[in-house]
Each structure stands twice: as structure tokens, then as C-alpha cells.
Amino acid sequence: MKKYMSFFRMRFQMGLQYRTAAIAGMTTQFAWGLMEIMVFRAFYAADPAAFPMTFEATASYIWLQQAFLAIFAAWLLEPEIFDCIVSGNVAYELCRPVHIYDMWFARSMASRLSRVALRCFPILFVALLLPKPYGISTPSSAAQFAVFLITLVLSFLVSVAFYMWIYVLTFYTISPMGLRIMVASVVEFLSGGGVPLPFFPEKVQRVLEFLPFASMQNVPLRVYSGSMSQMQTQQAVALQLLWLIVLVALGRTMCDRALRRVSVQGG
């Protein structure tokens, strides 16, 4: 365990050193959040009753999403992992007495967390200061906030477990580009990244909520904005746990199989 901890620490530490990237990222996310809220405001002005979530809840959803973007963003994959598979540098990783799946899992967690650690607080702080319907609302109770944190951690783990599949599949496809582009758009759409899932037609929504994508982003954001009943929340947490176990178990097996038939690229 200590191995993976220090691997995590190392990557985390490395992520913290990119100051300019963090400032640029925060600015982008802040501008993006404001823009999205403006768009929704226009829609809500037309007919507020036509929407499944209140405007306040939607604003909270958007700010949280921007603050914690690095936790679930599909485009934040580790370029070093792809590079090392494509170039064959993975040879070195394979010469270590560690399980490569676990090592990369730790690595992905660390890189995402280091990004979030740098970015979430300023965004949340500013969003809290914004005037009422536009800013982020405080959670209604401590209990709700605790549930939010639990679902956030779970969605983080489900996301990492899902993206691990892309790394593993790269052993077969050699180039990661196609997979990455496809996964980035599919995940973004189906996880409630573009539009919150309650905005989808009801039947579609019911299907989407069962898919792993909903567990990756939709759940914690909706728990925070209070647009989920207690029953729904319990179900959602159970589903998150289920997907986490399934994705990790299958991913690890798949990784072992890939390694057995891997041929390291280059001499």
C-alpha cells in the first residue's frame, strides 16, 4: 500500500507545481460557468415552470461542476500513460514490483485531485459571493452536505475506474486518439456534463441514470442542489458502488490479459 501512496504523493506534488495552468484553468472555468448560467437564465425567463430544477439549483449545479471539473472531466487523461504505452516506455513500468493497474489508478487519482485542490476553492469562494439566484446556494443541512461529500468521492472513484479502461484498451489499439475523442464526447453528454440529466426526456433519463456515466458526475451535483429525493439518493449511491466494483474488477482482469499479450513497442 505504501508504494501506491508514495506514487500518489509524487504525482500530487507534481500536479501542484503548475501554477499558471491552474490560474488559466480557473479563469476558463469561471467564464464558462457564468456563460452557462446566462444561457439558462434566458431559458428560465421564457418559462420557469418548464424546467425540472429551480434556477437556483441549476446555478449551484453549474458552479459545483466547474469547481470540481477535474474530478470527472473526460479530457483530463494522463498523457504520460498514453505516451509510455505508445512509445514502449511501459517496459520500465513493467519492471517494477507493483500492479500496473493499481499504480495507474493511484496516478490518475493524484493528478485529478491535485488539479481540483488548486482550483476548487477560489471558484467556490467567488460563486458563494455572487448575488442570490446566480451564485451557489449553501447546502440545506449538514447531513445533506455529508451525503454530497460521499457521493462526490464515489463519483471520483467511478470516473477514475472508467477512464482506466481507456488506458487498458490503448494496449490493443496502440493509438489512443480515437478512443479518447469518442469517450470524451459520449461521457460528457451522458453524464450530465453539458445539460443536467433531469433536463432529458423522462424515459431517456430513466435509462441514463442506470448507466455508469450518471454515477460519474450527475449524482453529487444533484444531491448538493437538493433535486433528488432520499429514495433516489440511496439508489444512486448503491448504483455508484456497484459500478465502482464492476469497473475496477473488470478493468483489472482486462489489464492482466492485456499485459500477457502486450508487445512493447520499439527496440
Added chain:
Amino acid sequence: MIVMENICKTYRVQRRSAGIKEACRSLFCRDYEYIHALDNVSFTIHDGEMIGYMGPNGAGKSSTIKILSGILVPDSGKCEIDGLTPWKNRVAHVSRIGVVFGQRSQLWWDIPVIDSFELLRDIYAVPEKRYRENLEELTELLQLSELLKTPTRQLSLGQRMRCEIAAALVHSPSLLFLDEPTIGLDAVSKLAVRDFIRRQNSEHGTTVILTTHDMQDIAAIARRVILIGKGRILLDGTLDDIRREGGADDLEKAAAGLYRKLEIS
């Protein structure tokens, strides 16, 4: 002790001629060729030996190293290193070996070298005291003190290679694989690296397997030479055997003569 018995490995390689027409044709019909990278390779290496593993480009040297280090699974054959099969007991096996791939890097690009070393210490679970001793020794012998605090990306090739070699030895492995460790190094660095490898062997009894095209590396380090060509072991002997078979006193010329004579280059 390393025992390789009848190891075979075949790669499927896609082939096509140049040109648009051929490229279009290959959309529908691909020609594959099967390359026998290793063809019944057998040898035994005892503890503390220093082996020069030589052969022309594409002879199967890297494939052998990859199999020995548990990265590549052969098609058939038996390989046991201190009682373990590398690709079956990968984790247990690799904690006892050190590997340097001259053309690749194991140091983290963006952070000081010493951080990479400490990560390796944790990965191999090296006790702190032993780590300190090893680090001190490596720093002194490879003159790393100035380099350790520098991020890898700002090191020159020779400096980086010295750090790479040190990184492979942080956990005091009993077996060291060096795949072209002196590639691109200047004369001073080469001498330092060779000297260091010899010392590592005489002081710690480390078994060293070295693959290189640099005959001076082989002359300086290896006491026993294994020659591989087209996937087969063609000669297993001493440097004098190479000189005699190649018909030249100069090792470079002898090797070239031998490659031509055996029609493997």
C-alpha cells in the same frame, strides 16, 4: 542463476511496399510476415557473471532482455531465474532485478531526480538505512551530487544516463540488465559507467548482462560473450573466441567479420 531453455518468440510483422497503390491494396489485404525473433535460445548464467550479449541489429537481443525481465511472454520454452519464471512470478522476480534501457527513461521528467529515487525506494520497499548507504555510494561513484536536485528534463544525456543507472541500483538488485547503457555518451561518461559497472560486480557480486553494439563496452566489462544472430545463439565463449572466429585482433573488426561469416547481418 539464470537458465534459459529452448525459448522461442515469433512476431507478426506487417509488410507492404511503398506507394499509394500499395497503401490502398493493404486496406483490403494485408501481408504479414512471421519473424522468428528467438529460435530455441538456451543458455545458463551463473551468479556474479558479467555477460556481453552481442549481435547485429534485430538479432533478438532486446527480446531476450524483455523475456528475462518478465515483460515479454515467449511462445514456448522454459526460463528460470533463481527458481522463478519471470513472466509468471513477475512481481516477485522484478523486485530482485535492475534494468536500464538506454533508449528509454525511468526518471520523472518534470521533477528533481532525487524525488524519482525516493519513489523507487518506496516501490521496492528499501529500508531507509540501506537506501541512504546505496544513495551515498551511487552519488559518489557516479558523481551525482550536483544532479540530484535538478529536474530530469534539464539534464544532458550523459548526466541523465548516470542517473538512470543509479536509479536501477537503488534497491541493490542481484541481477542487472543493461540494454545499451552507453548509447550517446561522451568518452568520460563512458569510462565512468564502465568502471562503475565493474565495481558493482566485484563489490556486490551483481550479475550483469549487457547488450551493446559498442565492442569497447564489451571488452571492458564482459568476461563471457554470447553472440546471437537471427534469433539463434551462435557463439558462447570468451573475447578471444570472438577474435579467433572473426579473424581479427581488433574486436570491432572481429565482430564485423564474424557477422559476415555467419551471414547474420
